[in-house]
Amino acid sequence: MFDNLTQKLTQTFKNLRGQGRLSEDNIRDALRDVRLALLEADVALPVVKDFIQNVREQAMGEAVVKSLTPGQVFVKIVHDELVQLMGARNDRLDLSARPPAVILLAGLQGSGKTTTSAKLALWLKDKEKKRVLMVSTDVYRPAAMEQLAHLGKDIAVDVFPSGTDQQPVRIAQDAVAAAQRGVYDVLIVDTAGRLHVDGEMMAEAQALTAATQPVELLFVVDAMTGQDAVNTAKAFNDALPLTGVILTKADGDARGGAALSVRAVTGKPIKFIGIGEKIRKGLEPFYPDRMASRILG
Numbered sequence: 001m002f003d004n005l006t007q008k009l010t011q012t013f014k015n016l017r018g019q020g021r022l023s024e025d026n027i028r029d030a031l032r033d034v035r036l037a038l039l040e041a042d043v044a045l046p047v048v049k050d051f052i053q054n055v056r057e058q059a060m061g062e063a064v065v066k067s068l069t070p071g072q073v074f075v076k077i078v079h080d081e082l083v084q085l086m087g088a089r090n091d092r093l094d095l096s097a098r099p100p101a102v103i104l105l106a107g108l109q110g111s112g113k114t115t116t117s118a119k120l121a122l123w124l125k126d127k128e129k130k131r132v133l134m135v136s137t138d139v140y141r142p143a144a145m146e147q148l149a150h151l152g153k154d155i156a157v158d159v160f161p162s163g164t165d166q167q168p169v170r171i172a173q174d175a176v177a178a179a180q181r182g183v184y185d186v187l188i189v190d191t192a193g194r195l196h197v198d199g200e201m202m203a204e205a206q207a208l209t210a211a212t213q214p215v216e217l218l219f220v221v222d223a224m225t226g227q228d229a230v231n232t233a234k235a236f237n238d239a240l241p242l243t244g245v246i247l248t249k250a251d252g253d254a255r256g257g258a259a260l261s262v263r264a265v266t267g268k269p270i271k272f273i274g275i276g277e278k279i280r281k282g283l284e285p286f287y288p289d290r291m292a293s294r295i296l297g
């Protein structure tokens with residue numbers, strides 16, 4: 001992720017460092033380069049504008065121009081702004097509810113919900129020592145239900161059985177009751193997606209939210225879809241009380257625009273990123289500062 005952006009910014013900073021003292025002119029040039037680099041990385045335009053404005057205000061400050069190493073100070077300003085843009089810190093999952101803490105995953109079909117359900121279940125089991133139950137409410141795609149059952153077996157996490165002849169809300173309610181009876185700490189609800197945002201899908205996700213009262217309602221989105229990822233995130237965020245985002249397929253995304261825009265556009269933190277198809281090692285907590293350092297090479 002961010003390969004191109006890193007390359008572009010490295011060049012910009014190199015030019016800047018070669019300048020000795022900074023002037024308004026070379027700051028302006030550098031800002032123009034940063035702006036272009038962000039746009040090429042597919043960062044949403046309003047986000048780029050705000051970002052550049054913030055960096056400009058700080059970079060034009062007296063302390064920067066008078067600094068002996070203005071190039072380095074400029075890089076630090078960009079770094080800190082990137083961290084802010086992505087949410088400043090890692091937002092952990094809030095599992096403090098009375099068990100079972102329900103985590104509901106919503107998103108478009110193919111975004112990686114089912115895979116992410118299993119990755120998250122494994123992470124909670126191994127890292128947080130939680131007893132996890134999973135359930136699929138995707139009554140439209142038997143293959144999705146089978147996929148979850150199969151993944152559950154693979155990682156030794158229980159899956160509440162569900163069938164395509166049932167109502168999604170009913171399945172979820174039964175799964176919550178089963179999780180209570182079985183003294184599970186966490187119930188992960190994998191929901192049905194569609195290929196595009198549509199009213200029925202949102203209505204179903206809203207009904208599932210009302211029925212299960214999730215402590216975490218996570219929007220799962222494919223990073224490779226760039227600006228579309230951000231538009232979809234906005235639509236889901238408008239319709240549902242999201243608590244965070246999981247950005248999948250970050251391993252296949254060379255530009256990184258969604259990672260940089262989603263937080264600013266929705267106000268919701270990215271909590272995890274998917275970094276591969278493998279259930280084991282395919283999910284990482286998202287750390288804005290590490291990501292910013294990676295972007296700046």
Ligand code: GDP
Binds near residue numbers: 111115116250251
């Ligand atoms: P769903 O329709 O939202 O449940 O999506 P799936 O979980 O079935 O995933 C769709 C495809 O994306 C599958 O081929 C997954 O292996 C793949 N996938 C999911 N997450 C990642 C990821 O982080 N990286 C990569 N490279 N592929 C992923």
